[in-house]
Amino acid sequence: MSFEVPNIEIKFRDWLALIPPTAVVGGISYYSYLTIKKAREAGNGQINPIIRKDIQKVVDFIDIEDITEKAVLCRCWRSKNWPYCDGAHGAHNRATGDNTGPVVVRHKPTE
Template sequence: MEFLSKIVRVHIPDYLNSVPVPDSFGGFLDLTAGQWLHLFAFSGTVAAAVYMSVKPYLDKKDQKDQLVNLRIQKESSKVVNMVDIEDLGNKVCYCRCWRSKKFPLCDGSHAKHNEDTGDNVGPLVLKRKDV
């Protein structure tokens, strides 16, 4: 723990004090090539750290774990299922979790999905109204 304490209390402040940040804009003109290099290295490191911290929030589309549909009709650009309303019968349940092996019909896979992810998705239930 002493090692970490020394880094935080001694080395980091010493390094930050060594970064050549001028007091005014005119001071940038007086920097040497070595000081510019030091300043660019420090700035690049800070920029990279900020970028890596923010990147997960900016690129959610690129993250595989953000996909809803993991396996159904992946060769299609869009999954569309058409159902004739006359063929529905008295009650039908449609999958909304995209995990059903009988997709687009629900097979109860949402229960495991909800347990694994903490989600609360359930089926779309269509029921014929008694007249």
């Protein structure tokens, strides 16, 4: 059993016809590369960058009796005054396009 391979002749016009699909495949490949690279540079998916990294889970208790008027609690995990907000979410929001803000706990006025 033998196979004969026909003599394939590619002309200049045929090479020109290969340019658009090659450019499309190259563009898609490059865009995919940039997307994967950006995702890897973004980190490992952890939300908490600095708060008590030496323990397995961060849990804070605040007694409601200790709150005089209101307590402003951090939700962005960037506060140097954890668990209270110090406004660090502002820089975080500008850098990432996020819209996170603090949790405000206040006493409801008694009637």
